[in-house]
Amino acid sequence: MTALALDDLHKSFGATPIIRGVSLEVAKGERHAIIGPNGAGKSTLFHLISGRFPLSSGRISLNGEDITGLKPYEINRRGLSRSFQVTNIFPRLAVFENLRCAVLWQMGYRYSFWHNIRKATDANDRAEAVLQQIGLAERAMMPAGLLTYAEQRALEIGITIAGGAEVVMLDEPTAGMSRSETAHFVALIRKVTEGRTLIMVEHDMGVVFDLADRISVLVYGQIIACDTPVKIRSNKAVQEAYLGQALETEH
Amino acid sequence: MAITTMTKPASLPLDLAKRYGIWILAAAVMIVLPKIFTSGAALTTMCLMGIMIVFSLSYNMLLGQTGMLSFGHAVYYGLGGFLAVHAMNTIAADRLPIPLPLLPLAGGAMGLLFGIIFGAVSTRRAGTVFAMISLGLGELIASLSLILRGFFGGEEGITANRTKMLTLFGVRFGPQIEVYYLIAAWCFVCIIAMFAFTRTPLGRMCNAVRENPERAEFVGYSTQMVRFIAFCIAGFFAGIAGGLAAINFELMNAVNISGAQSGVVLLMAYIGGVGHFFGPIMGAVLVTLLQVMLSDITGAWMLYFGLIFIMMVMFAPGGMAGLIMLHLPLWQRGTLLRVLPHYAVMAVPCAMGLAGLVLLIEAAHHQLVKAASDGPAMKLAGFAFASNAAPPWIVAAALLGAGLWLGRRWAPRLTAAFAEAAR
Ligand SMILES: Nc1ncnc2c1ncn2[C@@H]1O[C@H](COP(=O)(O)OP(=O)(O)O)[C@@H](O)[C@H]1O
Ligand SMILES: [Mg+2]
Numbered sequence: 001m002t003a004l005a006l007d008d009l010h011k012s013f014g015a016t017p018i019i020r021g022v023s024l025e026v027a028k029g030e031r032h033a034i035i036g037p038n039g040a041g042k043s044t045l046f047h048l049i050s051g052r053f054p055l056s057s058g059r060i061s062l063n064g065e066d067i068t069g070l071k072p073y074e075i076n077r078r079g080l081s082r083s084f085q086v087t088n089i090f091p092r093l094a095v096f097e098n099l100r101c102a103v104l105w106q107m108g109y110r111y112s113f114w115h116n117i118r119k120a121t122d123a124n125d126r127a128e129a130v131l132q133q134i135g136l137a138e139r140a141m142m143p144a145g146l147l148t149y150a151e152q153r154a155l156e157i158g159i160t161i162a163g164g165a166e167v168v169m170l171d172e173p174t175a176g177m178s179r180s181e182t183a184h185f186v187a188l189i190r191k192v193t194e195g196r197t198l199i200m201v202e203h204d205m206g207v208v209f210d211l212a213d214r215i216s217v218l219v220y221g222q223i224i225a226c227d228t229p230v231k232i233r234s235n236k237a238v239q240e241a242y243l244g245q246a247l248e249t250e251h
Numbered sequence: 252m253a254i255t256t257m258t259k260p261a262s263l264p265l266d267l268a269k270r271y272g273i274w275i276l277a278a279a280v281m282i283v284l285p286k287i288f289t290s291g292a293a294l295t296t297m298c299l300m301g302i303m304i305v306f307s308l309s310y311n312m313l314l315g316q317t318g319m320l321s322f323g324h325a326v327y328y329g330l331g332g333f334l335a336v337h338a339m340n341t342i343a344a345d346r347l348p349i350p351l352p353l354l355p356l357a358g359g360a361m362g363l364l365f366g367i368i369f370g371a372v373s374t375r376r377a378g379t380v381f382a383m384i385s386l387g388l389g390e391l392i393a394s395l396s397l398i399l400r401g402f403f404g405g406e407e408g409i410t411a412n413r414t415k416m417l418t419l420f421g422v423r424f425g426p427q428i429e430v431y432y433l434i435a436a437w438c439f440v441c442i443i444a445m446f447a448f449t450r451t452p453l454g455r456m457c458n459a460v461r462e463n464p465e466r467a468e469f470v471g472y473s474t475q476m477v478r479f480i481a482f483c484i485a486g487f488f489a490g491i492a493g494g495l496a497a498i499n500f501e502l503m504n505a506v507n508i509s510g511a512q513s514g515v516v517l518l519m520a521y522i523g524g525v526g527h528f529f530g531p532i533m534g535a536v537l538v539t540l541l542q543v544m545l546s547d548i549t550g551a552w553m554l555y556f557g558l559i560f561i562m563m564v565m566f567a568p569g570g571m572a573g574l575i576m577l578h579l580p581l582w583q584r585g586t587l588l589r590v591l592p593h594y595a596v597m598a599v600p601c602a603m604g605l606a607g608l609v610l611l612i613e614a615a616h617h618q619l620v621k622a623a624s625d626g627p628a629m630k631l632a633g634f635a636f637a638s639n640a641a642p643p644w645i646v647a648a649a650l651l652g653a654g655l656w657l658g659r660r661w662a663p664r665l666t667a668a669f670a671e672a673a674r
Contacts, residue, residue, distance in 0.1 A: 050469065072468040073471050088466045088469075089466065090459050090463050093458060097455065097459075101467070104455070105472060106471060111456075111476060113448055113452070113484070117454070118450065163470060
């Protein structure tokens, strides 16, 4: 079963083509990593899939259903949730409130102004559970904007997974984290995306080769290779275009 | 973390008192107030306060909760009021079995209806565009109010007689005190309803949309729909306030629906503090009080309003509620008493500056507005002087200058003392 299918996506900003014909199929339950040099268009691709930017051309389908041109909230309601490379939270709301807002729609509360939120036990419990999972229980009542950088990254991921979406997309979840924080996060991501489809952009090759079932290499708006980690490692074109430098900078 | 699992109450009455204590207190205050302030003027003022509390809370559903700056909220207040006046007349003429206390609902329905109509247009966009559309719609309706004489009654407005309606348990709502209790009851119910709204899924998402509309869209919410529903509900409560005003004044005219009225409600919410639920309540009470008192004392009262507003925006953007909440941690820590002496010292330059400013404004106002007809002789706080002579101006400038100088010198110590106490 295909969770997400991209069919010949194109995106230009003005006259500049950024995404130049991306096609990709991600199976249900697959952990798929997208790697590539800075400015290759990885985040732009995420924005296209999640509905933040309109496509120039192409087709996107989620679980076999065409989602091309839908609004972000419509795509989210169909079971796709994403995080942002630049932390994108509700800064003056409490950490707990951030998570609760992230579960309300999926829990069926929609635009209700006839439920008392304190009695919305399922939403509260879910938010509480995610709070524990991301290790911010001590910070529950603190305004999210006052968290440390790493804590905000954790919350970013918490908001993304809280709704229980089938397809989770993470844009550089561990960027700017220390080694130990990264290790903790990889374990967390592995745990919370169990049984779900994961698509992530990641620069840390250790993380990518550890976590991913398949890897796509995006260079200058095109996928130049898409295969298992072992085969990607030995792919000549990939090594020339990207991996050589990336692995070097690792050491 | 015990967020959802509340600790078991020690005893039921104690629990009830803790949960509903503030509401019981509010109800008690509303009931007792007219027994303390018995004069007719006080009663009129308190009626106005009740109306304005509902109006400014409804405004804050937009500004404080959802982050929508509206310059045309009087449209819904005014339309609600006008409909209520017409309804009063129709009900009286046709002897319909609808009692007066239900009338604000008619105003609310009108506010809701136009909230739906205008909200569908204006809430498509947020931020500056929304503000501009609200301003445009406000001006449109305000100018229509002078053209559509049938509904709005032109310059004179539309009058009604509330006592001509069906009596309920023998209450005719002739005396102001009966109207006061009607307004107080509606005010109480509306405060609770609007507070309850903040504790609902939509109420929370309003905050989320205010904080970060983009992210709200990525957790499944259409920000446009959130804004739209909030706008409709705000229109509904503004309409109720308008209905109460119609009952209170038995008159609605173009002023009630004007841009100036929209400005006043913004002022109330802002001065009270848009960041906390109770802020607009305080703002409505204070601004109404000042309006009534200042307009009695001085012809330049609008100027004072402008100054208060500017001072608030510059020095206390959180409004009165913000100032209170700033001191709450000190109170909880028991260190509030330590900063009070510094405030007491600060009060001296403040009083000097204020006295200088008032003298300056009053002398200028007298010289510019009244001197031509009444001559330069004037009185202020028991002192008699001439507005065209040098001494009052020199005294004013000296007071103002000294107040500012001393205030600036003391300010760092105050700040340090506050920081010390807050640590
Ligand atoms: N909104 C935008 N308008 C114009 N150009 C953009 C916009 N967003 C991204 N770009 C450009 O698209 C290219 C790809 O950016 P991005 O997708 O962020 O790369 P990556 O995430 O792979 O590092 C960059 O050259 C960037 O300057
Ligand atoms: Mg990127």
